[in-house]
Amino acid sequence: MSVIANENKKLEQPPKPVFDSFFFGSGFGYICYYFMRNDWVWSRLNNQEKEFVKQHNNYWNNNNPGYKDPSEYQGQGGLSFRSIQDRQSSWEGRQLAKFLEQERPKRVLEIGPGSGYYTRQIIECGSLDEYVATDINAKFLEFIEKAISEHDKGIRIKSKFVQLSDLESTDMQVDAIILLSALHHIPDREIFIKAISRYLTNGGAIFFFEPSHSLARIVQLAWSFALHRWYSTKVVRLRNNYMTHHFCTVSEMRKNAEYAGLKLEAWGVMSKLPDSIKYLAAPFSRKMIAILRK
Numbered sequence: 001m002s003v004i005a006n007e008n009k010k011l012e013q014p015p016k017p018v019f020d021s022f023f024f025g026s027g028f029g030y031i032c033y034y035f036m037r038n039d040w041v042w043s044r045l046n047n048q049e050k051e052f053v054k055q056h057n058n059y060w061n062n063n064n065p066g067y068k069d070p071s072e073y074q075g076q077g078g079l080s081f082r083s084i085q086d087r088q089s090s091w092e093g094r095q096l097a098k099f100l101e102q103e104r105p106k107r108v109l110e111i112g113p114g115s116g117y118y119t120r121q122i123i124e125c126g127s128l129d130e131y132v133a134t135d136i137n138a139k140f141l142e143f144i145e146k147a148i149s150e151h152d153k154g155i156r157i158k159s160k161f162v163q164l165s166d167l168e169s170t171d172m173q174v175d176a177i178i179l180l181s182a183l184h185h186i187p188d189r190e191i192f193i194k195a196i197s198r199y200l201t202n203g204g205a206i207f208f209f210e211p212s213h214s215l216a217r218i219v220q221l222a223w224s225f226a227l228h229r230w231y232s233t234k235v236v237r238l239r240n241n242y243m244t245h246h247f248c249t250v251s252e253m254r255k256n257a258e259y260a261g262l263k264l265e266a267w268g269v270m271s272k273l274p275d276s277i278k279y280l281a282a283p284f285s286r287k288m289i290a291i292l293r294k
Helices: 002-008 027-035 038-044 047-063 091-103 119-123 138-149 164-169 189-199 215-228 233-238 250-260 275-281
Strands: 107-111 130-135 158-163 174-180 200-211 263-269 287-293
Touching (some): 027 233, 138 158, 174 189, 189 250
Parallel strands (some): 174 200
Antiparallel strands (some): 263 287
């Protein structure tokens, strides 16, 4: 796990690409970096480029506005664990509720809870006895720990909060691992999923919901590149944020599952179309879920 967490080494500022790089040294290369599927582009980076991306992930996941102060975090519309809203009013909340009802897990590991909006839904699961959270950002963990300690159900369950870089030394077995809009921050996903799968009991499952690398995403990227001139080699070389933000695809999830010795048991996309024709909706949907079974 330490290779994924990048040892949480503190950086005073994001590193600059002082080496020759097609992906980070030219406008066309940067277009390829963002428009290609994550596993395709990651397999084409050399070791120096991979380390460079991991350093940016470490820096920006701790120093982005809102990441340094969880109370200012704008993910999930600025909502957090303490927000009273009905989680199941959203597509993500309904999918998570369905998973929790199906699995009835007693022990859950959540990776990358952020400000914990959906963490509350996990904590309130009736079958839950033990909850473990891990994040690359220590401030988010502190925020979640305090919020859970003030929750009626939170004080009745066993809870543990582990820095991502320390997860490898943690001895545990859980019935479910949950990542809610967290995987798209991780570049080397095959290695990561295989590493965390060892914490699953036999028959346990990993649940993901993630933004999709669909045609809608590609159109959004094209607009952003045109607006900010990220197609310009000069602009690309002046950027200071090269962190991973590659959205996910069902094909990549299937490949990750096979590498980790897991089975892609179920997947779905946010759409008004029935599940029987979800293949037609997948290229256009902005959000997806996947369940990997051990």
